[in-house]
Amino acid sequence: MRIAILGGSFDPIHKAHLQIAKCARKQFADEVWFMPTAQTPLKNRSLSENHHRAAMIRLAIAPYRHMRLSTLELERGGASYTIDTVQELIRRYPQHTFYWLIGSDQEAQLAQWKDIETLARLVSICVYPRGDQTNITKHDFPIQQMTMKPMPISSTMARSNELSILPYSVRRYIGEHGLYMDEIVSHTMSEKRFSHSKRVAELCVELAAVHGLDTRQAYLAGILHDVCKEWPYEKARIWMRHMEPQWLNSAPAIWHGFIASRYVKRYYQINDREITYAIRWHVLGSDSTKLAMILFAADKLERGRGYDSSREIELCKHNLRLGYQEVKRQQQAYIEQEHKKEIAVHE
Ligand SMILES: Nc1ncnc2c1ncn2[C@@H]1O[C@H](COP(=O)(O)OP(=O)(O)OP(=O)(O)O)[C@@H](O)[C@H]1O
Numbered sequence: 001m002r003i004a005i006l007g008g009s010f011d012p013i014h015k016a017h018l019q020i021a022k023c024a025r026k027q028f029a030d031e032v033w034f035m036p037t038a039q040t041p042l043k044n045r046s047l048s049e050n051h052h053r054a055a056m057i058r059l060a061i062a063p064y065r066h067m068r069l070s071t072l073e074l075e076r077g078g079a080s081y082t083i084d085t086v087q088e089l090i091r092r093y094p095q096h097t098f099y100w101l102i103g104s105d106q107e108a109q110l111a112q113w114k115d116i117e118t119l120a121r122l123v124s125i126c127v128y129p130r131g132d133q134t135n136i137t138k139h140d141f142p143i144q145q146m147t148m149k150p151m152p153i154s155s156t157m158a159r160s161n162e163l164s165i166l167p168y169s170v171r172r173y174i175g176e177h178g179l180y181m182d183e184i185v186s187h188t189m190s191e192k193r194f195s196h197s198k199r200v201a202e203l204c205v206e207l208a209a210v211h212g213l214d215t216r217q218a219y220l221a222g223i224l225h226d227v228c229k230e231w232p233y234e235k236a237r238i239w240m241r242h243m244e245p246q247w248l249n250s251a252p253a254i255w256h257g258f259i260a261s262r263y264v265k266r267y268y269q270i271n272d273r274e275i276t277y278a279i280r281w282h283v284l285g286s287d288s289t290k291l292a293m294i295l296f297a298a299d300k301l302e303r304g305r306g307y308d309s310s311r312e313i314e315l316c317k318h319n320l321r322l323g324y325q326e327v328k329r330q331q332q333a334y335i336e337q338e339h340k341k342e343i344a345v346h347e
């Protein structure tokens, strides 16, 4: 059989990866195998855990009969040099002919690949166009230029909050496991607010650990709680009108909790009700769940707020309900004051 291999970090797999595989299948290959790297040579970024990247590939290729996942490089570990992989594939499957698929950004780097000339003798290297890149690099070895309608997308874009470039199943997986959330959230807000969100998430984890709660849930609630806070007023109003009409006449300063609880569910596929409930009530406060009390308190008490909150933090650790009530009492006056100001501005 003719087997086309698409190697990559797949952190995460996106729609252009699938498109390359579909084109290869249509153009010449009997099967396309996805080969996630353990460590990608020529890239320094540390990758998400192997099992997550492999699971997302499995989900993305599930609808396609001629696509498979190979975990050969993940199992081998270390730097994933393609020459080592191809030699191993030929040894294991002498009956097959192998082709190596790359995007045109990789073509420009081929001269730096380990033993590239030997590699080019063992497999046909097939280059798919990427974005609007049209330069064709000259090589001393043969390259097949393939055709595909260019798709200017990347895993980096997905990790920067452009989740529509991912198959739906992969989006769901990311939400379910809270992958990339720091990086994604950092692209939705100012640096200052992101630093605040990080500190809230860390304090949520600290308090959750003391009270025996799931620290992963606590971290996600903290990092996501302000994800809609910097939305423009008109955009926030549209969401409130459609999703939360009963709160539309409340102060806009308190909307972002309601909006974020809906938004993280819809856009990030965070379906964990503990998390969405805590986010929903982080501005007004709710003592219905421990996580909601923790997030409310951590938002006000995180250590970068510019005042000494150590007494209240200790109180929250010692007795969460008492700590929460104390913070709520201190915040009540502030919220009422903000409410009055907002009404005055928008009347
Ligand atoms: N939009 C695209 N068009 C064509 N080829 C692509 C595209 N995206 C990725 N590829 C190719 O798929 C292979 C695997 O890519 P990889 O998993 O590193 O994704 P990536 O989007 O480049 O990731 P990152 O943004 O993290 O660098 C590489 O050969 C790459 O050139």
Ligand SMILES: O=C(O)c1ccc[n+]([C@@H]2O[C@H](COP(=O)([O-])O)[C@@H](O)[C@H]2O)c1
Pocket: 006, 007, 008, 009, 010, 035, 037, 040, 041, 042, 043, 080, 081, 082, 083, 106, 112, 113, 114
């Ligand atoms: O073998 C090499 O020297 C080599 C150098 C750079 C990249 N590669 C392979 O190219 C594929 C795409 O890499 P990347 O950086 O786009 O994730 C992946 O399978 C890498 O192992 C291989």
